[in-house]
Structures are given as C-alpha cells and as structure tokens.
Amino acid sequence: MTLMNAVVFPAFGPPDVFRAVRVDRPEPGPGEALVRIHAAGICYHDVLSRAGRIPRDRPGQILGHEISGVVEAVGVDVPAGRVGERVVIYQRLYCGRCANCLAGRQDLCRNSRVLGEQGGGGYAEYCCVPERNLITVPDVVDLDSAALAVCPVGTSIRALVGVAEGKAGDTVLVTGAGGGLGLHQIQLARALHMRVIAVTSSPEKVEAIRAAGAHEVVVSTDGAFSAEVWRLTGKEGVNVVLENVVSTTLGESLRSCAARAAVVILGNVEARPVSLDPGLVIGRRLRICGSGNATYGDVRLALHLMATGAVKPFIHAALPFRDVGEGHRLMESRKTIGRVLLKGW
Ligand SMILES: [Zn+2]
Numbered sequence: 001m002t003l004m005n006a007v008v009f010p011a012f013g014p015p016d017v018f019r020a021v022r023v024d025r026p027e028p029g030p031g032e033a034l035v036r037i038h039a040a041g042i043c044y045h046d047v048l049s050r051a052g053r054i055p056r057d058r059p060g061q062i063l064g065h066e067i068s069g070v071v072e073a074v075g076v077d078v079p080a081g082r083v084g085e086r087v088v089i090y091q092r093l094y095c096g097r098c099a100n101c102l103a104g105r106q107d108l109c110r111n112s113r114v115l116g117e118q119g120g121g122g123y124a125e126y127c128c129v130p131e132r133n134l135i136t137v138p139d140v141v142d143l144d145s146a147a148l149a150v151c152p153v154g155t156s157i158r159a160l161v162g163v164a165e166g167k168a169g170d171t172v173l174v175t176g177a178g179g180g181l182g183l184h185q186i187q188l189a190r191a192l193h194m195r196v197i198a199v200t201s202s203p204e205k206v207e208a209i210r211a212a213g214a215h216e217v218v219v220s221t222d223g224a225f226s227a228e229v230w231r232l233t234g235k236e237g238v239n240v241v242l243e244n245v246v247s248t249t250l251g252e253s254l255r256s257c258a259a260r261a262a263v264v265i266l267g268n269v270e271a272r273p274v275s276l277d278p279g280l281v282i283g284r285r286l287r288i289c290g291s292g293n294a295t296y297g298d299v300r301l302a303l304h305l306m307a308t309g310a311v312k313p314f315i316h317a318a319l320p321f322r323d324v325g326e327g328h329r330l331m332e333s334r335k336t337i338g339r340v341l342l343k344g345w
C-alpha cells in the first residue's frame with residue numbers, strides 16, 4: 001500500500017486538535033478517479049465539524065470539500081485520457097438513482113454525503129471519487145481559484161440565481177459582506193447586473209467590499225441597518241437578501257425587504273435558533289428560503305464566470321496543509337478577507 005500525507009482531528013476540539021498523519025493512499029476502483037489535490041479551501045462548515053457542532057458528525061475523518069487538483073490515476077473503466085486533467089471535484093457523493101438525482105438535483109440526493117463529512121476529504125495529498133464527480137477546469141482558470149468554484153462561488157450562484165431567482169435590475173442585500181461567501185456574492189450580483197447593498201460589522205473590511213463591487217456599503221456595528229437600507233432604496237426595500245450571518249441580522253434583513261422579496265438563509269454562524277416577526281413576513285409576502293450545496297450547473301457557471309474574469313476569487317491566505325489549525329483559527333477570528341486555502345505540504 002502506498003502512503004500519503006493527511007491531516008485529521010482525533011477528537012472534537014479547538015483548532016490545534018489537528019494532527020498530520022500518514023495514511024493509506026486510496027486506489028481508484030471501477031468508475032473512480034484518484035486526484036492529486038492541488039488546493040483545498042477551508043469552509044466554515046469545516047470549522048463547525050471540527051468543533052463537534054454538526055449533528056451526526058464523528059471525529060477522526062479527513063475534512064474538506066472544496067478541492068481542486070489533477071487526475072493522477074483512473075479505475076479500469078474510466079478513459080485513461082483523463083489522467084493529467086485539471087479538475088474540481090463535485091462535493092457530493094450521490095446515488096444517481098433517486099428521484100432528485102434523476103431530476104438533475106444531485107445536491108438533494110437522499111442517499112448521499114458531502115466529501116469530508118465521513119472522511120475522504122480534501123485535507124490530504126490525494127482523494128478518490130467517482131469519475132462523474134470530476135469537473136474540468138478551463139485552461140485560463142488557475143487551480144488555486146478553481147478550489148473556490150464549488151463553494152463559495154457555486155454556493156452563492158445556487159442562492160442568488162437558483163433559489164432567489166434574482167434577475168437584472170434587482171437590489172440585493174448581502175449580510176456578512178466581507179466574508180468568504182459575501183465577497184463572491186457581491187461580484188456575482190454585479191456580473192448579473194443587480195444593485196448590491198453590502199452590510200458588514202467590520203470597518204476594516206469596507207475596502208475589500210468596495211473592491212468586490214458593492215454599490216453601497218453599510219457599516220453596522222450595532223446590528224441596526226434597516227433604516228439605512230430603507231433610505232438607500234428610496235423606501236422601496238431590497239428584492240433579495242443573501243443572509244450569511246442570520247443569528248444577529250435576520251430581523252433587520254426582513255425589515256429591509258421590498259414586498260415579495262426572497263430572503264435566502266445560507267449562514268449558520270452561531271448555529272442557534274432565531275426569532276422572526278410573522279406579521280412582517282405576511283405583510284410583505286416574503287419568501288424565506290434555505291440554500292445549500294451548488295448543483296453541477298452552478299459549478300460550471302462559477303468556472304465560466306472565473307474564466308471571463310467576472311468573478312475574481314478572494315484568497316486571504318494559502319497555508320501549507322500542516323498549518324490547517326492556523327487556517328481554522330483565522331476563520332474563527334472573522335478577520336479573513338476571502339477564503340483561506342490549504343496548499344502544499
Ligand atoms: Zn464549503
């Protein structure tokens with residue numbers, strides 16, 4: 001058996017719980033491909049997993065679902081020509097047979113898991129996945145950037161285009177605008193000819209938020225931003241809210257909405273229940289929707305928007321895999337501007 005480097009967390013705990021280990025390198029079986037990992041993004045979901053805050057998670061596994069790399073080897077019935085191909089990995093291992101899969105919504109497969117949830121993820125030198133999970137990266141997109149195609153860029157496309165059905169001319173409110181999701185949502189909304197009002201609690205992130213293309217930036221240290229949004233929209237309100245924060249912002253987001261607005265919940269930063277005012281939801285005919293993993297189509301659109309330069313990935317830092325603990329600490333500090341990538345050993 002060939003060995004490879006990986007980082008695992010033997011128990012739930014703080015960022016320094018990670019351990020660099022040598023484990024068996026997986027071998028591609030029929031229909032599978034082995035990918036040499038170029039970069040893996042650190043998602044806030046990974047932070048919650050490591051801390052033991054995701055129900056049913058178990059410690060010990062190799063986390064990570066934001067993976068770019070190069071095909072190293074393929075199983076017997078996979079075209080040998082794919083070896084050497086630059087790819088991102090579609091993050092969900094799905095059955096391909098259930099009603100949702102057959103409808104092209106592999107992101108909703110009931111018989112599935114996301115890479116890294118029970119191991120086999122991106123915090124390693126290699127990972128092995130079904131060939132159908134490989135998505136080709138256009139030549140003009142570098143593999144650092146490509147690691148962000150599934151999440152955060154694809155996730156943002158799912159929320160704004162797939163779930164909210166945002167369209168040109170809409171006004172979009174982005175909360176937690178300086179975070180990994182927010183900065184990419186701003187660029188995406190701009191690329192789709194929407195007006196963007198960004199809300200942040202961090203004055204030091206305003207410059208990056210403007211650089212991402214926000215038309216208006218509201219710095220709200222006390223959490224009260226709806227009056228300013230109301231003013232900025234001439235008392236019309238916003239058509240779409242991309243809620244990346246939720247626990248401290250949802251009430252004010254709802255108060256910022258135009259009639260029939262879509263409020264998309266993506267973030268679960270504090271992982272706790274929130275209250276809401278039913279009168280407001282009824283009065284304004286609001287649609288409150290959850291959004292999650294990107295579809296294949298979303299990932300392809302993400303790569304296309306990167307290839308055209310419409311979305312330029314924000315990468316805060318690229319750390320060696322062994323420094324994954326430092327990467328998680330950075331994510332928890334909420335001081336990062338864009339994604340933290342793991343790259344190289
Ligand atoms: Zn992610």
Ligand SMILES: [Zn+2]
Pocket residue numbers: 094095096097098099100101102106108109110111112
């Ligand atoms: Zn399925």
